[in-house]
Amino acid sequence: MRVLTNPHFFYLDQQDRIPLWRWHIISREHQINDEIRAREVRLVGADGEQIGIKSIRDALQLATDANLDLVNVAPTAKPPVCRIMDYGKFRYEQQKKEKEARKNQKIVDLKEVWFRANIEEHDYQVKLRNVLKFLNEGDKVKASVRFRGREITHASIGQKILERLSKEVAEICNVERAPKLEGRSMIMILAPKTNS
Template sequence: MMKNEQIKASEVQLFGIDGEERGIVETKEALRIARELGVDLVCLSFASSPPPCQLVRHADFKAKADKEKAKNRKQEKGAKVKEIRLSAFIEDHDYDTKKRQAERILTSGDIVQLVVRLEKKESQEAKQIIEQLVRDLAHFGRQEKGIQVSGKQVMAVMKPLD
């Protein structure tokens, strides 16, 4: 993002601190207004002519730039797969705790792998718990595949909503 004297256009479409439109003004005039208010003039896009620019407080600009960098870095890395283990005969309070943990992971943009370890012939109970958890988490993520039942575990993978 270009700001203040880095903007080379002769005139800009100016927006105020609160987003109100101030019209098309010369860049020198926009810089003068920014200096008077003690804020920065930030170019929002280079594609249009005149380029839209906004008056932004320095702290707001810095926080927005840092947030954008972190978002781009996370997209480059990709989502992590985080596993949550449950038992087939889980108590209600423990179930709620695991559900909140899964919600937090999904809202942060990571993938959740729900696993119930089997000890005896409890595959039906384990499958029911996974199905219930997938239903409860439906507004945070979507199930990637069906529920997989293997010899020693029942598993489901959920991806966050886009």
């Protein structure tokens, strides 16, 4: 018999011919069947009925008789809780639920709109439309007034611009953070109202 020296070709089981490197790639979050190291477990049947505390050997035998897997669902409990189930089907349904949850999840972005202290009326209206569009799409808006040079001495002008903006969009949003001066900018954050 020839022994291969390359570790990538060692096999865990000569009958199944599962390469060792493939075995380490597969990772599970639950212990199943022979991986469970407890002496006794609290056993839950395939239909969800409580069977009681059994030795690991008896629990494995019940799972084998039902042609299902023994899965450790609560390893930190005393004794660990194991359930008889089809592990492949369980993982498939779990992945399906996770995918559905990700699909229904709404990611809220923070959009920023800059104003100047000496902004003209038409420019203000354009920026206001952008703020309304972002809020209607469900995103938060960071409205900031940037001061250049000596404009910083008249911070009250920036305060008036942001207060005017918050009054004009008050129907569809809440002020999450009131106008506050940070460095050479005055910042206010608006969040859309929830429909609950």
